Amino acid sequence: MAHPTSADNRVPPGQTVTTGFPVLHHGSVPYYNDMSKWDLRIFGLVEEEVRFTYDEFMKLPRAEFRNDIHCVTTWSKLDNIWEGVAVETVMQRVKLKPEAKFVMLHAEHGWTTNLPIEDFLRPTTFFGLKHNGEILTPEHGYPVRMVVPHLYFWKSAKWLRGIEFMDKDKPGFWERNGYHMYGDPWKEQRFDFD
Template sequence: MNTYEGVQDRVPPGQRLTDGFPVLHHGSVPYYNDMSKWNLRVFGLVEEEVTFSYKQFLALPKQEFKNDIHCVTTWSKLANVWEGVAVRTIMEKVKLKPEAKYVMLHAEEGWTTNLPVEDFLAETSFLGFRHNGQLLTPEHGYPVRMVVPHLYFWKSAKWLRGIEFMPKDKPGFWERNGYHMYGDPWKEERYDFE
């Protein structure tokens, strides 16, 4: 796919294109020297909690994903190629309770972000560990980041460690600090200072 093919239809209002991959975060960047200490916990409104070690996560079926990403700070990066594990693959190991309507993504150092369960379960949502042929760098979320490409990129939590299913929506770290509860880039749902 040509990076700029149909660009006017691929860039939401108020966004500008970048060929780079800007690094934006608050606080320190976690670095891993011993991957035996990393795991991913799936919990909350599930029949049985599931925890994946790094080895178990990497053993899951992987696939390639292509998408455009849009940051709340107004940059868009087109034609990204990722390698990761589809959410539907993770969910083959999990049985949701019917009252699960929202997800809280938990990341290192207490970072969290929320989204409706339908967005988490979307065909385009995945857990990425490679971007454009390279392992994610620590600054971009190594070892695993959530990717929800149809929402602003802060919803694609870096340094993912937990997926919590909840009955009601509640704000994560960024949403408690002024970001929109949903974050649709096509509606410019950037901030919510009510």
């Protein structure tokens, strides 16, 4: 789909544009005192589990990403500029098993969300480290959040700690609590009955 050129056709139905960056999450915000204890695990249907330490992840090549984001709670934020790590860069270290079809993102406090593997591997999906020139705050997912801009923003897991490859789709935290399994903002897939 071509990138829309005006705000009118960049905002999905039922959304309102904000210039702020609202903070919404379940549970408490993790604050890290010792980054040597942080890691990112890639596991499940992989030939060999991969683990990045904080230092290893921060040394990965970075790129700039520009996008609009849409929250299920009806706000949209346009023209975001991110610095992050492309999924392709991380996946160079991972050998998937052929039956891997879905991804479960694991975050702090046991929080999870699910994605089809095609959505995880899209070139527009990335690991966000900075937003509009600033390192992510703890409230917005420091040190690493997934950014999946074509889906509602709850799919962009904050405080990412694990990526699990699966053969079958399973609901994550919000999906178990009534949110849609996929979450396409253009189809207003907010809840499981949408």
